Amino acid sequence: MLALFYLFAAISVISALIVVSARKPVNSVIALVVCFLSIAGHYVLLNAQFLAMVHVIVYTGAIMVLFLFVIMLLNLNKATEPMKSLGMRVAAITGGALLFITLAAAIRQGVHIESANPFDAGVGLVRTVGHVLFTEFLLPFEVSSVLFLSAIVGVVMLAKKEKHQPEAPVEPLTEAERARRTA
Amino acid sequence: MTNDLLAALVPALPLVGAIILASLRRKLSANVAGGLATAMIAGAFVCSILLFQGFDAATGGRTVKLLDWISIGSMEIPLALRIDALSLTMMLIVTGIGSLIHLYSIGYMHDDERAPTFFAQLNLFSFAMLMLVMGSNFLITFIGWEGVGLCSYLLIGFWYKTPEYNYAARKAFVMNRIGDVGMVLAMVLLFQRFGTLEYATIMNVASGVNDPLMIAATLFLFIGATGKSAQLPLFTWLPDAMAGPTPVSALIHAATMVTAGIFLIVRSSVLFELAPFTQDIILWIGTATALLAASIGLFQNDIKKVLAYSTVSQLGYMFVALGLGSYSAAMFHVTTHAFFKALLFLGAGSVIHALGGEQDIRKMGGLKGHIKITFITFFIGTIAISGLPLMSGFFSKDLIMAFAFQRSPVLFALLLIGALMTTFYMFRLLFLVFYGKYRGNAHPHESPLTMTIPLMVLAVLSVVGGLLNLPHLFGGHEAMKHFLATAADGIRFEHLELSHATEWILMGITTMLVCVMIYIAYGRFAQKATLEGNEADMPFFKRLIAQRWRFDELYRALFEKPYGWLSTNLFSIAEQKVMVPIMNGVGEAAISLGNVVRKVQTGNASFHLLAMLVGLIAFLIITLMSN
Amino acid sequence: MEEGIITAIRVVPLDHYVLLSFLLFSIGAAGVVFRRNTIIILMCIEMMFNSVNLLLAAFSAHHSDPRAQVFVFFIMLVAAAEVTVGLSILVMMKRNVDSVDVNQLNRLKG
Numbered sequence: 001m002l003a004l005f006y007l008f009a010a011i012s013v014i015s016a017l018i019v020v021s022a023r024k025p026v027n028s029v030i031a032l033v034v035c036f037l038s039i040a041g042h043y044v045l046l047n048a049q050f051l052a053m054v055h056v057i058v059y060t061g062a063i064m065v066l067f068l069f070v071i072m073l074l075n076l077n078k079a080t081e082p083m084k085s086l087g088m089r090v091a092a093i094t095g096g097a098l099l100f101i102t103l104a105a106a107i108r109q110g111v112h113i114e115s116a117n118p119f120d121a122g123v124g125l126v127r128t129v130g131h132v133l134f135t136e137f138l139l140p141f142e143v144s145s146v147l148f149l150s151a152i153v154g155v156v157m158l159a160k161k162e163k164h165q166p167e168a169p170v171e172p173l174t175e176a177e178r179a180r181r182t183a
Numbered sequence: 184m185t186n187d188l189l190a191a192l193v194p195a196l197p198l199v200g201a202i203i204l205a206s207l208r209r210k211l212s213a214n215v216a217g218g219l220a221t222a223m224i225a226g227a228f229v230c231s232i233l234l235f236q237g238f239d240a241a242t243g244g245r246t247v248k249l250l251d252w253i254s255i256g257s258m259e260i261p262l263a264l265r266i267d268a269l270s271l272t273m274m275l276i277v278t279g280i281g282s283l284i285h286l287y288s289i290g291y292m293h294d295d296e297r298a299p300t301f302f303a304q305l306n307l308f309s310f311a312m313l314m315l316v317m318g319s320n321f322l323i324t325f326i327g328w329e330g331v332g333l334c335s336y337l338l339i340g341f342w343y344k345t346p347e348y349n350y351a352a353r354k355a356f357v358m359n360r361i362g363d364v365g366m367v368l369a370m371v372l373l374f375q376r377f378g379t380l381e382y383a384t385i386m387n388v389a390s391g392v393n394d395p396l397m398i399a400a401t402l403f404l405f406i407g408a409t410g411k412s413a414q415l416p417l418f419t420w421l422p423d424a425m426a427g428p429t430p431v432s433a434l435i436h437a438a439t440m441v442t443a444g445i446f447l448i449v450r451s452s453v454l455f456e457l458a459p460f461t462q463d464i465i466l467w468i469g470t471a472t473a474l475l476a477a478s479i480g481l482f483q484n485d486i487k488k489v490l491a492y493s494t495v496s497q498l499g500y501m502f503v504a505l506g507l508g509s510y511s512a513a514m515f516h517v518t519t520h521a522f523f524k525a526l527l528f529l530g531a532g533s534v535i536h537a538l539g540g541e542q543d544i545r546k547m548g549g550l551k552g553h554i555k556i557t558f559i560t561f562f563i564g565t566i567a568i569s570g571l572p573l574m575s576g577f578f579s580k581d582l583i584m585a586f587a588f589q590r591s592p593v594l595f596a597l598l599l600i601g602a603l604m605t606t607f608y609m610f611r612l613l614f615l616v617f618y619g620k621y622r623g624n625a626h627p628h629e630s631p632l633t634m635t636i637p638l639m640v641l642a643v644l645s646v647v648g649g650l651l652n653l654p655h656l657f658g659g660h661e662a663m664k665h666f667l668a669t670a671a672d673g674i675r676f677e678h679l680e681l682s683h684a685t686e687w688i689l690m691g692i693t694t695m696l697v698c699v700m701i702y703i704a705y706g707r708f709a710q711k712a713t714l715e716g717n718e719a720d721m722p723f724f725k726r727l728i729a730q731r732w733r734f735d736e737l738y739r740a741l742f743e744k745p746y747g748w749l750s751t752n753l754f755s756i757a758e759q760k761v762m763v764p765i766m767n768g769v770g771e772a773a774i775s776l777g778n779v780v781r782k783v784q785t786g787n788a789s790f791h792l793l794a795m796l797v798g799l800i801a802f803l804i805i806t807l808m809s810n
Numbered sequence: 811m812e813e814g815i816i817t818a819i820r821v822v823p824l825d826h827y828v829l830l831s832f833l834l835f836s837i838g839a840a841g842v843v844f845r846r847n848t849i850i851i852l853m854c855i856e857m858m859f860n861s862v863n864l865l866l867a868a869f870s871a872h873h874s875d876p877r878a879q880v881f882v883f884f885i886m887l888v889a890a891a892e893v894t895v896g897l898s899i900l901v902m903m904k905r906n907v908d909s910v911d912v913n914q915l916n917r918l919k920g
Contacts, residue, residue, distance in 0.1 A: 001821045001822065002821050002822055005822045005826065009826070009830050012830070012834060013830070013833055013834070013837070016833075016834055016837045016838070016857055017837060019837075019841065019850070019853055019854065019857060020837060020840065020841035020844055020845065020850075020854065025847060025849055025850060028849075028850050028853055029853065032853050032856065032857065035834075035857065035860075036860065039860050039863075039864055042827070042830075042864055042867075042868075043864075043867055045819075045822065046819060046867050046868060046870075046871040047819060047871060048867045048870070048871060048879055048882075050879065050883075051863075051867055051879055051882055051883070054883060054886060055863075055886070058886050058890055059856070059860070059886070059889075062890065063856065063889070063890060063893050066893060066894070066897060067849065067852075067853065067893075067897070070849065070897050070900060070901065071849065073901075074900075074901065074904050074910075076847075076849060076904075076910060088789060088793070088843065088844075089844060091793055091843065092793070092840045092841075092843035092844035093840055093844070095793065095796045095797065095800065095839065095840060095843060096796075096836045096837060096839055096840025096841075096843075096844075097836070097840075098800050099796065099799065099800050099803075099835070099836045099839055099840075100832055100833060100835075100836035102800055102803045102804055102807070103803065103832040103835070103836070104829060104832060105807065106803070106807055107825065107828055107829075117873065117874040117875060118874065119874055120874040121819060121871075123870060123871065123874050123875065123876040123879065124867070124870070124871060124876070124879055128876045129876050129879050129880060129883070131876075132876045132877055132879075132880050133880050133883065136877065136880075137877075137880050137884075140884065141884075144884065144887045144888075147887070147888070147891055148887070148891055151891035151892075151894055151895055152894075154895055154898070155894050155895055155898040158895070158898040158899060158901070158902050159898045159901055159902070787913060787915075788912045788913070788915040789843060789846065789912055789913060792842050792843050792851075793843045796839055796842070796843055799839075
């Protein structure tokens with residue numbers, strides 16, 4: 001079982017690295033899909049069946065497809081992305097490493113759980129999670145529909161083709177205005 | 184229970200009227216508004232009469248508690264009304280004379296476009312004045328006290344388009360505030376000493392208390408009274424207050440509001456009895472005011488100004504009575520003065536109305552043939568204030584003078600001089616306005632009935648008002664004095680101990696001299712119409728008096744000039760040289776700091792993302808370190 | 811199978827999950843700064859979301875508390891909404907400045 005965990009862990013870390021380093025965006029997306037699938041494997045190992053399913057459906061099935069569509073529609077799959085400056089790249093790698101070291105240092109003595117509940121492998125079953133979701137968290141669940149509604153409205157607003165208004169010709173700044181802005 | 188309702192209705196009716204009129208002031212016509220306002224105040228008058236009839240003097244009075252108002256810890260200040268002889272007297276004066284003046288205003292203001300506003304303010308004034316006299320504790324009285332001050336300000340500045348009128352309104356307001364500070368301080372002292380502001384409780388507890396606090400508290404109360412009742416040194420606002428419409432001058436600045444100070448002192452008479460020092464001060468301030476104001480009245484040329492100074496002078500007499508401890512005499516004079524001074528002001532208003540707004544007596548004359556009713560009533564008012572025998576003013580003023588003689592003949596002599604001056608300037612006014620030849624160029628016409636009816640009623644009252652307190656000398660038994668004596672908080676009375684012979688002699692002297700004054704005035708003004716010339720041509724002393732003893736100039740030099748100097752210097756030094764650089768420096772520092780710091784905001788999204796990451800790491804490290 | 815899963819929860823120590831999720835989170839964070847392509851940056855953000863989800867799920871299983879999994883569910887909801895909005899902004903960006911280079915977004919200058 002531990003071996004299975006290491007396998008999934010290795011897949012997810014490697015694919016995550018590919019996401020960051022791939023030149024072509026499509027390769028990044030595919031790597032991310034792999035990464036998400038391995039995370040779904042972790043969910044299965046944790047007996048979080050509900051999450052595993054939702055994860056595959058929502059992330060791999062919907063979100064990543066959305067990414068692919070955008071790349072396809074906007075024709076973004078050219079590896080023409082200019083690299084960032086060297087300093088920025090070094091800063092990014094150092095920052096990431098530092099973050100990991102810091103976080104890891106926080107748990108260097110290990111994580112010990114003294115659970116208040118008796119061990120129950122069934123917490124991740126659809127029945128259990130569904131029960132909690134529709135009793136204790138009913139209101140947030142319903143309210144999240146409002147979030148979706150606003151997201152829909154926002155997306156429609158953003159993606160709607162604007163009526164192409166000819167932009168007002170930019171008038172040259174007057175001397176006084178220029179002085180005011182520079183001051 | 185019915186009586187409680189009646190008591191609540193008395194102030195409530197004018198308040199309701201004021202609210203209705205204020206909210207509908209753009210919709211109502213002048214006559215409807217006037218009718219409504221008059222009906223409200225007349226209703227209050229009827230309620231007052233009913234209360235008066237149902238009032239049993241033997242019980243001393245009672246308190247009608249409407250509701251709890253302030254209740255904090257041991258402090259209990261209810262919204263309560265006091266019904267006793269004193270407040271009933273004042274209620275009858277306020278509502279009775281108020282009704283007549285409201286009625287008169289219908290005629291006087293009928294072509295003013297803001298008439299509904301005027302009536303709303305007049306009704307509001309009536310409400311405030313009624314609260315003042317009916318309050319069962321100092322705080323309720325103070326509400327009314329401030330309310331009448333506000334209404335006075337509004338009504339003086341009613342014709343706000345003239346800048347001088349606004350100035351007069353502000354002057355009245357500021358001077359009243361000086362007095363109000365005294366009143367507030369007095370309330371604080373009394374509350375600290377007695378733990379309550381109820382009149383009845385304080386007066387009961389206070390008897391027998393003898394400490395310096397009484398002197399302080401009564402002095403502060405007296406300062407409040409000088410502000411409201413226009414005594415030295417705060418009297419200069421009242422003549423300027425004549426800027427308001429004439430009915431306002433009659434109601435507020437002659438008959439009711441200015442007597443609030445006297446009412447307040449009578450209400451707290453027990454305290455004043457415990458502070459003889461304050462009484463002496465009241466006595467001398469009153470005397471000085473009476474003489475000074477009367478002397479100024481001699482040379483005024485504005486018909487309303489003459490009456491205004493006469494009011495100040497008469498108020499001085501009332502304060503003399505208070506200083507002598509003869510409270511009933513003061514209240515008696517308040518009552519008769521309300522009758523004849525309201526009459527005189529309304530008569531003056533009628534004259535002004537007849538002449539289309541002219542107020543300068545040098546441009547009047549010979550009006551007795553044109554406006555008969557006004558002339559006759561004005562004549563009655565004049566002889567009443569001059570104290571010709573058997574008129575109301577005769578009884579009330581002679582009572583005060585008799586008390587003065589009992590104290591000291593010098594005081595009597597001073598007051599006599601004041602009375603003679605009063606006679607002289609009043610008859611000067613009468614003769615210059617109504618006798619001789621007409622010197623103006625308007626076409627005088629008699630006023631409408633709404634204006635002449637109040638004049639006639641007030642004329643009758645001015646004649647028979649003396650019967651209210653007819654002295655033993657004339658077969659009466661001083662009804663008002665005995666009535667007022669029943670007021671629960673015990674108004675004390677100094678008994679007049681002069682022999683009848685002395686009284687007769689005093690009256691005789693007074694009457695004789697008054698007649699001599701009238702004769703002189705007749706010679707100077709009715710036959711020849713001697714007019715005052717230019718102030719510059721007068722001899723020094725006369726000019727000084729004609730310029731009102733230069734009180735305004737004195738105050739200007741004493742207060743306005745130093746204040747202006749201080750403000751100018753504070754502006755040029757403290758503000759311009761100190762505050763402005765500091766403030767500008769703070770601003771400039773912020774700007775230059777911002778100029779440095781804003782360079783961090785490169786606007787580059789990756790840079791911000793990196794900064795976020797660095798921030799996150801730093802935050803985590805700090806959290807870990809602190810554990 | 812059921813037995814195997816249950817032992818898996820017991821056999822794999824919680825530390826492993828925590829470290830894995832930290833690693834994924836750090837890679838995501840580094841990627842956000844490393845890349846200039848906005849779409850990749852969005853993907854890195856998704857990855858960071860998922861590392862947190864994984865952490866929550868692991869703790870939930872070891873705590874035997876289903877509420878954490880409900881939270882994961884809510885995070886997924888928010889992430890879905892976020893992705894749609896983010897991608898539409900991306901579309902707008904492409905349309906307006908004809909580039910998805912994050913360095914083009916430099917109008918925030920103060």
